Amino acid sequence: MSYDADLSFVFAHTPKVVFGARAADSVGDLVTELGGQRTVIVTDAFLAGQTDLVKRLGKSLGDRLAGVFSGVIPDPTAPSVDEGAAFARERGADLLISLGGGSAIDTGKAMAVVLTEGGKILEHEGYHALTRRLTPHIAVPTTAGTGSEMTLVTVITDPARGQKTFVGSHFLHPDVALLDPTFTTGMPARLTAATGMDAMSHAVEALISTLRQPLSDAAALQAIELIATHLPRALAQPDDLHARGQMLLAACLAGTAFSNAMVSLNHAMAHSLGALHHVHHGTLNAALLPHTMRFFAADVGDRFTRVASALGGATRGLGDEAAARQAADLMQAFVHRVGLTTRLGELGVPAESLPQVAELSLSDGSIIYSPRPVMDPAEIEALLRQAH
Amino acid sequence: MSLDFPSEAWTAAYKDVLNNDPGYKVAGAPWTAGALTFVVKAEPSIGLKEDVSFILDVHQGVCRDAKISTMEEGAKQPFVITGSYAQWKSVIKKELDPVKAMMQGKLKLKGNLPMIVRNVKAAQSLVENASKIDTHFLDE
Ligand SMILES: NC(=O)c1ccc[n+]([C@@H]2O[C@H](COP(=O)([O-])OP(=O)(O)OC[C@H]3O[C@@H](n4cnc5c(N)ncnc54)[C@H](O)[C@@H]3O)[C@@H](O)[C@H]2O)c1
Ligand SMILES: [Fe+2]
Numbered sequence: 001m002s003y004d005a006d007l008s009f010v011f012a013h014t015p016k017v018v019f020g021a022r023a024a025d026s027v028g029d030l031v032t033e034l035g036g037q038r039t040v041i042v043t044d045a046f047l048a049g050q051t052d053l054v055k056r057l058g059k060s061l062g063d064r065l066a067g068v069f070s071g072v073i074p075d076p077t078a079p080s081v082d083e084g085a086a087f088a089r090e091r092g093a094d095l096l097i098s099l100g101g102g103s104a105i106d107t108g109k110a111m112a113v114v115l116t117e118g119g120k121i122l123e124h125e126g127y128h129a130l131t132r133r134l135t136p137h138i139a140v141p142t143t144a145g146t147g148s149e150m151t152l153v154t155v156i157t158d159p160a161r162g163q164k165t166f167v168g169s170h171f172l173h174p175d176v177a178l179l180d181p182t183f184t185t186g187m188p189a190r191l192t193a194a195t196g197m198d199a200m201s202h203a204v205e206a207l208i209s210t211l212r213q214p215l216s217d218a219a220a221l222q223a224i225e226l227i228a229t230h231l232p233r234a235l236a237q238p239d240d241l242h243a244r245g246q247m248l249l250a251a252c253l254a255g256t257a258f259s260n261a262m263v264s265l266n267h268a269m270a271h272s273l274g275a276l277h278h279v280h281h282g283t284l285n286a287a288l289l290p291h292t293m294r295f296f297a298a299d300v301g302d303r304f305t306r307v308a309s310a311l312g313g314a315t316r317g318l319g320d321e322a323a324a325r326q327a328a329d330l331m332q333a334f335v336h337r338v339g340l341t342t343r344l345g346e347l348g349v350p351a352e353s354l355p356q357v358a359e360l361s362l363s364d365g366s367i368i369y370s371p372r373p374v375m376d377p378a379e380i381e382a383l384l385r386q387a388h
Numbered sequence: 389m390s391l392d393f394p395s396e397a398w399t400a401a402y403k404d405v406l407n408n409d410p411g412y413k414v415a416g417a418p419w420t421a422g423a424l425t426f427v428v429k430a431e432p433s434i435g436l437k438e439d440v441s442f443i444l445d446v447h448q449g450v451c452r453d454a455k456i457s458t459m460e461e462g463a464k465q466p467f468v469i470t471g472s473y474a475q476w477k478s479v480i481k482k483e484l485d486p487v488k489a490m491m492q493g494k495l496k497l498k499g500n501l502p503m504i505v506r507n508v509k510a511a512q513s514l515v516e517n518a519s520k521i522d523t524h525f526l527d528e
Contacts, residue, residue, distance in 0.1 A: 010492060127501055128493035166501055262491065363506030368487055375509070
């Protein structure tokens with residue numbers, strides 16, 4: 001796997017990554033390093049009410065815990081972010097800790113923008129338009145995962161337009177990604193599988209993106225190997241801290257990979273299906289991934305050979321395209337092995353909506369990084385029909 | 389005669405090439421999201437002493453106006469795209485894809501990114517037409 005002679009790229013990697021079982025129990029030390037006096041925890045009602053995770057963070061924070069905002073909603077909306085920012089401002093927050101899946105971390109990132117720059121979050125939509133450091137932010141993922149703790153974007157839904165939009169900037173990288181496997185053992189099997197396959201999709205898509213580059217590829221390939229080995233283990237033995245830890249690392253590596261190389265068509269379709277049918281993001285990515293891999297089998301050179309090997313394949317003697325098809329078949333078997341479907345129909349997506357999904361996918365930022373240009377809605381619709 | 393970029397003469401020429409291009413009429417037809425402001429950052433070493441803002445008012449495949457504006461007026465438009473002289477030069481010479489450049493931070497966007505991506509064909513046609521202008525770049 002080599003690179004063009006005119007390769008040019010930027011690789012950004014800002015968060016300090018702190019990893020370890022029970023590492024989150026000393027979050028107070030990280031807050032001290034960042035100079036925080038009044039910390040607001042950003043999380044959802046379930047994690048705040050039904051788990052001891054907030055309590056564990058609070059114990060280490062002591063009187064530097066100024067409040068807990070538990071109003072995070074899945075696929076965060078602009079009003080939910082503005083509400084969180086108003087809460088944090090009222091508590092005099094000088095540091096945010098987001099605790100949860102991608103939804104909590106994205107809410108934390110967006111709140112940091114509003115706390116620093118004022119106004120409402122939608123006034124800041126755009127790419128690389130922020131100009132200074134934001135309120136310090138420690139991200140503590142409880143899924144493995146979106147990798148949002150490593151990325152430079154926050155995905156926010158604007159209910160008025162019925163559309164997801166983005167704020168993207170290097171200033172949105174959290175200051176610290178705090179990866180503690182004891183914070184993910186409570187995930188039910190379905191969420192473990194779905195968020196693990198979200199990470200798998202990030203890695204596979206980063207590997208085939210037109211922005212791929214050596215450093216993101218290294219992270220992506222390592223992520224794929226870790227997920228192939230450890231996602232089944234985490235499912236078989238939910239309290240296996242080693243497997244949970246390896247999955248957190250995989251999600252973090254995949255996050256780094258796609259924050260730099262971006263994702264493409266698979267995510268464009270998953271975002272569009274999610275906006276229309278409210279099915280979980282990772283579940284959709286899993287269902288689509290093998291089909292997308294087949295769709296691009298002739299366009300990815302030898303890049304899927306190592307994906308096939310990671311999934312237990314033997315590609316010796318095969319040409320690139322045959323190896324890529326084998327990787328897609330193995331990915332399909334892997335999705336089934338982790339208990340998920342590769343049929344959109346089984347997720348309640350009606351066939352009649354596929355033309356609209358195809359149309360919407362064309363306006364998703366990710367689509368422009370596809371390994372070959374995809375601009376025709378009919379082509380996407382045909383792929384969606386195969387996945388239905 | 390080649391026209392300085394940026395200048396009033398250049399923006400006027402841009403309006404003309406866009407309105408004379410049947411390709412832009414088709415590619416730009418879906419665009420109803422409002423005017424775009426392009427900001428070229430100051431570059432004193434080549435004689436560009438201050439930031440220059442120019443507004444391109446395009447709607448449904450027609451360029452209604454193209455003009456140099458004050459920074460204040462430029463900032464009021466729904467899309468504001470900012471870049472250095474060198475980056476804009478690469479865009480006009482078709483060496484840099486502007487949508488990718490936005491995602492990489494080479495150009496900075498204020499506004500709704502999905503709207504721009506959905507209209508990537510219109511964006512490509514805007515670039516294609518800019519490249520047709522006989523342009524004199526200030527650093528040449
Ligand atoms: N910014 C980025 O880079 C990026 C990347 C990918 C996805 N995302 C966003 O992330 C969101 C999806 O995130 P997600 O998949 O992590 O799900 P999520 O954050 O929406 O959480 C889903 C559900 O899982 C529950 N949950 C979380 N952790 C748990 C745990 N340890 N135990 C039990 N329940 C738990 C939550 O309470 C919630 O009800 C989407 O909004 C997507 O747009 C962002
Ligand atoms: Fe994702």
